[in-house]
Amino acid sequence: MVVxxxxxxxxxxxxxMVEWQPVMGVLPPxxxxxxxxxxxxxQQYPExxxxxxxxxxxxxxxxxxxxxxxxxxxxxxxxxxLIPFLFxxxxxxxxxxxxxxxxxxxxxxxxxxxxGWYMVKSGLVDEPHVSPYRLTAHLTLAxxxxxxxxxxxxxxxxxxxxKRSWSxxxxxxxxxxxxxxxxxxxxxxxxxxxxxAGFAFNTFxxxxxxxxxxxxxxxxxxxxxxxxxxxxxxxxHRIIALVLAVSVxxxxxxxxxxxxxxxxxxxxxxLLVMLVVQIALGITTLINTVPVSVAALHQGGAMLLLTMAxxxxxxLLxxxxxxxx
Numbered sequence: 001m002v003v004x005x006x007x008x009x010x011x012x013x014x015x016x017m018v019e020w021q022p023v024m025g026v027l028p029p030x031x032x033x034x035x036x037x038x039x040x041x042x043q044q045y046p047e048x049x050x051x052x053x054x055x056x057x058x059x060x061x062x063x064x065x066x067x068x069x070x071x072x073x074x075x076x077x078x079x080x081x082l083i084p085f086l087f088x089x090x091x092x093x094x095x096x097x098x099x100x101x102x103x104x105x106x107x108x109x110x111x112x113x114x115x116g117w118y119m120v121k122s123g124l125v126d127e128p129h130v131s132p133y134r135l136t137a138h139l140t141l142a143x144x145x146x147x148x149x150x151x152x153x154x155x156x157x158x159x160x161x162x163k164r165s166w167s168x169x170x171x172x173x174x175x176x177x178x179x180x181x182x183x184x185x186x187x188x189x190x191x192x193x194x195x196x197a198g199f200a201f202n203t204f205x206x207x208x209x210x211x212x213x214x215x216x217x218x219x220x221x222x223x224x225x226x227x228x229x230x231x232x233x234x235x236x237h238r239i240i241a242l243v244l245a246v247s248v249x250x251x252x253x254x255x256x257x258x259x260x261x262x263x264x265x266x267x268x269x270x271l272l273v274m275l276v277v278q279i280a281l282g283i284t285t286l287i288n289t290v291p292v293s294v295a296a297l298h299q300g301g302a303m304l305l306l307t308m309a310x311x312x313x314x315x316l317l318x319x320x321x322x323x324x325x
Contacts, residue, residue, distance in 0.1 A: 132194025
């Protein structure tokens with residue numbers, strides 16, 4: 001779902017559906033007349049009027065399908081979650097402490113749909129692009145929902161068993177810091193996508209010949225540069241990646257020295273490998289001026305990197321409790 005959302009953004013498909021119909025919007029255009037109606041509705045809004053005045057119906061259909069697939073997948077996820085949840089809940093097969101957590105996941109999913117439409121609306125008013133703040137909020141909530149679900153799953157898999165065999169305190173603090181950095185990098189990537197900063201400064205390791213690009217504090221007030229200035233947004237994303245390039249190997253080494261459990265060791269190995277892959281994908285995306293396929297892999301790589309970080313952190317926090325007990 002997150003990767004498809006990224007592809008929708010990369011193909012500039014997000015503004016192709018100009019109405020939000022949670023129930024009636026399940027069916028796509030089925031006849032040529034339906035397609036003409038959808039295209040006519042699109043033609044009333046800024047993206048068509050300012051950027052795509054020469055677009056034909058045949059060219060409109062692919063961007064419509066990307067946005068439609070993104071919306072219909074969101075609704076399908078809701079049903080795939082809700083129906084089994086109700087079945088097992090009424091059958092008293094879900095532990096009572098887990099019920100509010102699962103209800104929270106479902107409510108967050110509904111909120112995500114509302115936030116997605118709130119984001120789209122920002123591009124249907126005056127300018128043919130969505131607000132980078134709303135886009136990043138939409139991405140952040142998606143990542144939070146994924147991370148929360150993963151955390152619940154890890155807890156269910158681990159059960160209530162605590163091992164006590166570790167002689168060295170697990171490096172859980174460093175793990176939490178690394179996970180927070182991965183989250184910050186993903187949020188930073190949201191602003192890179194929202195401002196289209198990836199289409200500027202397409203050289204590496206310098207930014208068009210400069211280690212620190214000029215004009216990174218050009219906007220006033222100064223805080224706006226962190227979220228709206230293309231140079232600053234991309235520079236910040238690079239800096240977070242650099243910090244991760246240093247901190248993840250240090251974390252990996254600390255885990256090796258701490259004699260942790262095999263699953264945590266495996267997660268840490270995966271974290272290190274995914275960091276290398278993710279940095280390579282990021283550089284490739286940048287120097288090739290954001291090709292859709294590579295950029296989508298880069299977004300998927302960020303989710304896998306977060307997965308490894310959360311997996312390692314979950315295991316280390318459990319082992320911290322076991323070590324102290």
